[in-house]
Amino acid sequence: MIFAVFGGDKRQARLAAQLKSDGHTVRAFAMEGAELPAEVIHFSEITRGAVSDADCVILPLPASVKRGYLNAPMAAEDHCIGEVFGAMLPGQIACAGITNDYMRSLAELQCVQLFDYYTREELLAINAVATAEGAIGILLQETDAALWQSRILILGWGRLGHALAPRLQAFGARVSVSARNPGDIAWISAGGFEPLDTRRLESRLGGFDILINTIPSLVLTADRLRELRPSALVIDLAS
Numbered sequence: 001m002i003f004a005v006f007g008g009d010k011r012q013a014r015l016a017a018q019l020k021s022d023g024h025t026v027r028a029f030a031m032e033g034a035e036l037p038a039e040v041i042h043f044s045e046i047t048r049g050a051v052s053d054a055d056c057v058i059l060p061l062p063a064s065v066k067r068g069y070l071n072a073p074m075a076a077e078d079h080c081i082g083e084v085f086g087a088m089l090p091g092q093i094a095c096a097g098i099t100n101d102y103m104r105s106l107a108e109l110q111c112v113q114l115f116d117y118y119t120r121e122e123l124l125a126i127n128a129v130a131t132a133e134g135a136i137g138i139l140l141q142e143t144d145a146a147l148w149q150s151r152i153l154i155l156g157w158g159r160l161g162h163a164l165a166p167r168l169q170a171f172g173a174r175v176s177v178s179a180r181n182p183g184d185i186a187w188i189s190a191g192g193f194e195p196l197d198t199r200r201l202e203s204r205l206g207g208f209d210i211l212i213n214t215i216p217s218l219v220l221t222a223d224r225l226r227e228l229r230p231s232a233l234v235i236d237l238a239s
Contacts, residue, residue, distance in 0.1 A: 001055040002054045003019050004027045004050070004056070005029070006031075006057065006058065006059050008059075008074075011060070013034035020037050021037075025041075026039075031072070034074045046079060050087070051084075051087040057092060057093065060072070061118055063081070063096035063098060064102075068081055091112075094107065094113065094115070096115075099114060128162070129163050131160055132163035133167075143233055147172065151173075151209045152173045152212065153211045154176070155198065155211065155213040155214060155215050156179065156213070157178075157184040157188055158215075164214070169193070175193045176208070179196075180198050202223075205224055208232060210232065210233045212234075213235070213236045
């Protein structure tokens with residue numbers, strides 16, 4: 001098969017290398033700064049001739065970090081998302097992480113089949129584990145004290161909260177988790193963690209050494225942040 005791989009970070013470069021190792025033809029676009037096998041074909045321009053015969057076009061996660069532009073930190077220059085879809089033919093398949101209305105409208109205009117792979121539960125679960133491990137790495141690097149017996153509050157009981165809580169508890173930390181849903185609060189308690197109501201955190205935040213936010217909305221308001229002890233470490237994983 002022929003894969004056209006666009007932009008992204010080291011994950012996208014690793015994907016391109018793996019596809020080539022599996023015996024596929026791989027064309028890389030907007031990845032000038034990536035270390036790729038010599039057999040991967042690099043293109044400095046996005047042209048229909050180089051894209052239109054690809055069996056699958058793969059955009060990064062996230063596909064775009066600012067509206068209208070491809071997420072391509074390793075590219076020599078910026079590229080519009082429209083360039084990618086404009087080079088595709090009707091019926092072609094494009095896979096992207098975290099699509100938006102603009103990308104979906106471009107795909108519809110070009111009659112391209114667009115799939116958002118970041119809606120797949122198996123990927124979301126694995127990504128939550130990787131993010132949790134990365135967060136723990138930051139904690140170990142940024143804190144002088146041991147995690148053992150540290151008071152840690154995780155804001156949110158989604159996939160990331162599920163992945164973080166038991167791993168931090170395994171370090172001997174005293175883990176609390178906040179949620180809104182009564183069912184989630186019950187499961188937090190059943191898991192051996194202290195449950196807190198996200199809507200009623202006032203007067204509780206000053207007792208924690210570390211706060212980890214996984215909720216993609218404003219939870220740590222200015223008033224709540226003022227409650228924290230000066231030495232507290234705050235990590236936002238939802239931004």
